[in-house]
Amino acid sequence: MVYSLQADFSKSDQIPGGSALLCASVNERRAQFGESGRFSCQQDGEEASPRAADGNKDGVTRVAEEFYHLSVLEDEVLQLMAVTEGEVVFDGTLGGGGHSERLLAAGARVIACDRDPAALAFACERLAAYGDQFKAYHGNYDQMDQLLAGAGEEAGVDGILLDLGISSKHVDDAERGFSFAKDGPLDMRMDSTADLTAEILVNEGGEDELRRILWDFGEERSARAVVRAMVAARELGRIETTGQLAALVESVIPRRGKRHPATKVFQALRMAVNDELGHLQKALEKSVNCLKPGGRLAIISFHSLEDRIVKRFLRQHSMAMLDRPEWPEPKPNPECYFSLPVRKPYAPGASELENNPRARSAKLRIAIRLESDGGDLEKRNKNRYAK
Numbered sequence: 001m002v003y004s005l006q007a008d009f010s011k012s013d014q015i016p017g018g019s020a021l022l023c024a025s026v027n028e029r030r031a032q033f034g035e036s037g038r039f040s041c042q043q044d045g046e047e048a049s050p051r052a053a054d055g056n057k058d059g060v061t062r063v064a065e066e067f068y069h070l071s072v073l074e075d076e077v078l079q080l081m082a083v084t085e086g087e088v089v090f091d092g093t094l095g096g097g098g099h100s101e102r103l104l105a106a107g108a109r110v111i112a113c114d115r116d117p118a119a120l121a122f123a124c125e126r127l128a129a130y131g132d133q134f135k136a137y138h139g140n141y142d143q144m145d146q147l148l149a150g151a152g153e154e155a156g157v158d159g160i161l162l163d164l165g166i167s168s169k170h171v172d173d174a175e176r177g178f179s180f181a182k183d184g185p186l187d188m189r190m191d192s193t194a195d196l197t198a199e200i201l202v203n204e205g206g207e208d209e210l211r212r213i214l215w216d217f218g219e220e221r222s223a224r225a226v227v228r229a230m231v232a233a234r235e236l237g238r239i240e241t242t243g244q245l246a247a248l249v250e251s252v253i254p255r256r257g258k259r260h261p262a263t264k265v266f267q268a269l270r271m272a273v274n275d276e277l278g279h280l281q282k283a284l285e286k287s288v289n290c291l292k293p294g295g296r297l298a299i300i301s302f303h304s305l306e307d308r309i310v311k312r313f314l315r316q317h318s319m320a321m322l323d324r325p326e327w328p329e330p331k332p333n334p335e336c337y338f339s340l341p342v343r344k345p346y347a348p349g350a351s352e353l354e355n356n357p358r359a360r361s362a363k364l365r366i367a368i369r370l371e372s373d374g375g376d377l378e379k380r381n382k383n384r385y386a387k
């Protein structure tokens with residue numbers, strides 16, 4: 001397996017294959033860190049904690065006993081991506097490596113990335129048994145073209161998977177600062193090497209900017225009152241912890257029902273800190289040139305803002321003809337790049353939800369890259385994906 005750590009291209013002009021790309025096989029790393037099997041993922045001197053990996057090709061892996069993340073809609077992803085032996089898939093959201101592992105077990109080669117170095121380290125160790133079938137990079141999925149070029153796959157891939165948002169590990173680890181239910185530093189960065197934290201945003205953000213964030217990304221009706229309270233509080237001292245922020249929001253929005261009143265505020269800040277919608281839009285656009293004809297694009301979203309972006313993009317680029325009242329007749333859409341085997345998104349079934357309530361808002365959309373001329377792939381794929 002190539003165990004790679006790559007600088008975030010968004011923060012530099014470095015190109016794949018350049019000096020920022022550190023590649024070493026697991027064995028080289030083992031040699032570097034001793035026979036204890038201790039190897040690490042390093043960037044800026046940070047070291048991910050070592051874990052024992054015991055993977056096998058039957059899709060069952062034992063990586064430490066630690067719970068990381070339960071992959072959502074795994075069977076559906078596998079069925080819809082329909083990979084065959086030797087096909088190449090880009091997993092832009094490696095996370096705990098669950099989806100990647102299923103794709104690898106089905107015979108695909110996987111090029112993966114995650115912007116979180118800790119997720120990358122975990123998944124690399126989990127998937128070590130797959131050797132050269134698996135390559136992973138530290139990076140943002142919206143740089144998939146550069147990452148794929150760095151992996152020697154500039155000709156395009158047969159599948160792209162994006163399982164959006166954060167992992168269970170992010171929520172469960174108080175130190176990452178994503179959870180209003182657990183006190184920790186107000187951080188919320190997926191990429192722990194990035195500069196902007198929620199603490200900076202909350203304490204230094206302009207009032208207009210904060211109101212816009214809470215409204216645009218959280219649809220928080222009490223945005224104005226919450227921001228007013230934030231500004232009053234920060235005049236007395238910085239708001240530094242998730243507990244402080246959750247209590248502050250609760251002082252403005254009283255508890256009603258099961259949902260914590262800070263849910264939307266936390267979601268909005270997280271999306272702003274990580275520019276989640278910006279990266280998604282960019283990645284969708286890049287996917288057009290990174291997929292081979294017949295390649296499958298699978299995207300799992302967890303809230304309506306993400307799903308709306310995916311749905312609009314796919315609709316816009318799957319219409320064979322465009323029409324406007326002022327035109328004498330419909331015209332072919334020059335940007336018709338995908339066929340949609342099903343229009344409605346897939347959602348988890350009852351048994352998955354019973355096992356994993358966090359999957360409740362997941363929606364999976366699938367699209368197939370057309371031949372450049374729009375081709376007859378559409379017809380061919382229709383039956384394969386009938387619900």
Ligand SMILES: C[S@@+](CC[C@H](N)C(=O)[O-])C[C@H]1O[C@@H](n2cnc3c(N)ncnc32)[C@H](O)[C@@H]1O
Pocket residue numbers: 069070071072092093094095096097098099100113114115116119139140141142163164165166167190279
């Ligand atoms: C829902 S988890 C993915 C879980 C994974 N599919 C699995 O089976 O374990 C999402 C992961 O994507 C990563 N991520 C989110 N946005 C990203 C981006 N723009 N670029 C790269 N990774 C991203 C997060 O750090 C997180 O580890």
